[in-house]
Amino acid sequence: MPSKAQRPVQGKRRQTASKVRAAALTLFARYGYAAVSMRQIASEVGVQPGALYNHFPTKQDILKDLMLSHMGELLTAWTSAKPHPQTDPLVAFARFHIRYHMERADEVFVSYMELRNLEADNFAAVDAERRRYEAILTGILEDGAANGRYALDDPKVTTRALIAMLTGIATWYRASGTLSRQTVEDYYINLVCRAVSLEPGKTQRENG
Amino acid sequence: MPSKAQRPVQGKRRQTASKVRAAALTLFARYGYAAVSMRQIASEVGVQPGALYNHFPTKQDILKDLMLSHMGELLTAWTSAKPHPQTDPLVAFARFHIRYHMERADEVFVSYMELRNLEADNFAAVDAERRRYEAILTGILEDGAANGRYALDDPKVTTRALIAMLTGIATWYRASGTLSRQTVEDYYINLVCRAVSLEPGKTQRENG
DNA sequence: CTTGAAAATGAATGATCGTTCATTTATTTC
């Protein structure tokens, strides 16, 4: 007799599948895909190894699912993000990227460390998404360079440099540390702005 | 009867050991430590698996050797690097870092992707070297910030941001591409300079 | 409550893993 009726949402059906995803994500992030066994994942989920195959056909499919989901959610999140319309586009993108990546250290870690372990088809699919995401930043840089708002040598090189810098936060930032998320975000925004000679004070888009 | 006397240098003794290192480096960089077997390494060297154990006691020792050697050589290279004395210290360091890392993509890749696969003792040793290297840049930034040459929020955060940005070159730069090493180097130097508000034209150290 | 389907079990498959070792082969030392 539960005091509040247990949600009968979609049965227990899809529950194990998402527990598998969660366990695999944590283990892959910590030990690496190749070093994690299906037995470890099963043990973490609290199930026998064979049961995993009711939800994912192979170990590789778990990795593919995690990485494609991450990229898909990242792109969706950007599309539906509505930054303050006065904010400079580069600043808006960088703030979005920093926040999203600080909140999902494991996903980020797996998604850029395990590319090597994707089979050819899966790599192509994930890499296409990654390029779509980078193209967003490249477009912003091209626009800003065209009208003189940013100073930069090459939009694609700058894209890779900035993405590497920002994504790197996930490799060292720990919520338990002394720096708050907001502080780290602000410091990195300053670095990004200066890297393209956008005066940090002038991050409001000029209208008219 | 060799036309030119075969170098009897140190016999064939250490020759296999360095072939093992080279093979392991290439394989680890391409497939990851955990995904590479001792049999693959032996096959690449042209030897039976058991022979590897005449040179390295375990697979883990090969990884430790590769990573510690890389860090040691990196620190030695910096110590013995003699940049033009008029060059701004940050520019000198960044140029050194970029060049060193573009020339050794495999070493760099292994050294920052395989940290997870080091046993505790080995990780501690490698990480200590890594921190020694980062401390060099942090020191440069602190000096420059103290006398107003650079604008930055936090030397340690800036160190991590710049190192991530610069090291990221190894993940995408290919000598076969359209961009020359010198071009990439120059673009990144501009990014670094602007990131700390050091006017790119003013990269000569002022004396007096 | 009955029925059909999905999920989980528990045991097994063959393959591959890192590592060992007695033996043979190659190299260095005297």
Next chain:
DNA sequence: GAAATAAATGAACGATCATTCATTTTCAAG
């Protein structure tokens, strides 16, 4: 060239790997 030493072989070890499957258990729908 003989003796000593190191390297390489080839076969084997037990452990663990991803995956399969007949069977049992659990769950959702009628």
